[in-house]
Amino acid sequence: MGWPILLGVFLGAIALLVVLFEWQFRQRPGNQLELTPGEWTWDIQQTNRYRLIGELELINRTRRLEIMVPELAAEVKLLSSGPLDEVRSHIHVTPLHPDASARADGYWFGYIVKVGKTTRLKVAIEITGPDLSQLQTAWIQVHYLTYGPEGRIPKTGHIIYPLQYPDPQILPKGRQTSVGDVFPIRTHLLTNLDDPVEMVKRYVLPHAKPGDIVTIGETPIAIMQGRMRHPSTLKPGWVAKRICYYFLPTSSLATACGMQSLVEVEGAGRVLFAFIVGAIAKAILRKPGVFYQLAGEQARLIDDVTGSLPPYDQFIVYGPENPQAVVDRIQKETGLSAAIVDVNDLKAVKILAATRDLSSNILEQALISNPAGNADEQTPVVLIRTPKN
Incomplete structure (x- = not known):
């Protein structure tokens, strides 16, 4: 065997080792330290003073690595229907x-969260005003720094806590449709x-009747399932x-972060393949929509920023799991037939899931407006x- 062949074998082996090393590196967990939303309670609720208490957990999701938390701080942003000049x-x-x-x-002193372990923290918020x-x-935004195998990585946990609750006993006036009355x-x-x-x-059972x-x-x-991400966490x-x-x-896929949110769910290969095939189908076969058929269900369900109510207008929200x-x-648990739907003002009704006793025609006719x-x-x-009924 001549030296050119030996050199080729040697270089091939080195290339294979590099590929294996890179693959193994990508499988490593990194700084997998997660902050839970925790449990929150009203401690004081007066006309001029609120006090909220939350107990949150930091969980080390890695299997073999300790993760340090050298820094942690929190801030709160208030949303109001009026001015906040006198609110502190x-x-x-x-x-x-x-x-x-x-x-x-x-x-906050640096703390090590050991493998598979947790630590807790209490967040107290005082709000005062006339x-x-x-x-x-x-x-509430909890900013924390993880220190581990991927270096120093800043992260932020987001907790959104409502300060107003409508009276569940009030049923709004119904609207008539071709299949019955609907009550938003x-x-x-x-x-x-x-x-x-x-x-x-x-909110529903106080007004529901059998068959509703x-x-x-x-x-x-999706929001209740925690399926949202702030764009700052996407690269x-x-x-x-x-x-x-x-x-x-x-x-919602017309921005780099919106598209990246799809890539992280479905994979870059699938998204790129769907784009190429979809572009060919649209240009040559005059058949639009192929990308959405091939790129996975989330391609149609992802809402980019500005797609939801504040403060969710700052987040990318996935479809429900x-x-x-x-x-x-x-x-x-309630005895009510139920459906999860995606409806818009263009008279498009998409039924994501429904109990087996429901007719899609009834749902579409009731929700088309x-x-x-x-x-x-x-x-x-x-x-x-x-x-x-």
């Missing part, structure tokens, strides 16, 4: 480590602290940066009552 807020974080005491000066009745939402039901601003079934029990149908928008369900890659330019400006299980659970609305109505739930 203060936020205080207290570490609740299982093996260390908090400092009296409030300093009249707090116009406050709508507290958007107002709720508080739904968050990832809410549960779909408990929400239905609170409840429908819920797909975006509120658009080669595919996302290039193909997003070819989508209509109104599409396993919607069929959600509607089946609603029916089992989009009774829930697409603005700031905050009526994500619609109660449908057919004539037999």
Whole structure:
């Protein structure tokens, strides 16, 4: 065997080792430290003073690596229907480590979260002002720094807490449709602290009759499941940066971050393949929509920033996960037939999931006028009552 062949074998072996090393490197977990939304309670709720208390967890999701948290701080943004000139807020974080005491000066000292372990923290928010009745939402942002195999990585946990709750005993005036009456039901601003079934029990069951149908928008369900990401956590890659330019400006995939959110769910290969085939089908066969058929269900369901109510207009919201299980659970625990739908003002009704006793025709006819609305109505739930009821 001559030296050129030996050199080729040697270089090939080196290339293979590099590929294997890169593959193994990509399989490593990195700084997988997650902050949970936690549990929140009203401590004080007066006309001129609110106090909220939240207990959150930091969870080390890695299997073999310790992750450090050298820095952690929090801030709160208030959303209101009126001016905030005289409203003041203060936020205080207290570490609740299982093996260390908090400092009296409030300093967050560096802490190691061991493999498979957790640590907790308490966040206390004081809000004061002459009249707090116009406050709508507290958007809490917990900024923490992870220190581990991927270096220093800043992360932010987002907790959105509603400060106003409509009276669940008030049923709005119904609207007549060809299949019966529909009642758009107002709720508080739904968050990832809410549960779909408990929400239905609170706002729908006080008015429901046997045989009624409840429908819920797909975006509120996704939000309750925590299926949202702030664009700052996305790093658009080669595919996302290039193909997003070819989508209509109104599409949620027309931005690098919007497209990257799809890439991270379906993979760059599938998205690129769908784009190439879709472009060929549209240009040569005059057949639009092939990309959405090939790129996965999330391609149609992702809402980019500005696509939802504040403060969700700052987030990318995915479509819901396993919607069929959600509607089946609603029916089992409330007795109501249920559906998760995507409806817009263009008379398009897409049914993501429905209990098996429902007719798609009834749902489409009842919802075609989009009774829930697409603005700031905050009526994500619609109660449908057919004539037999």
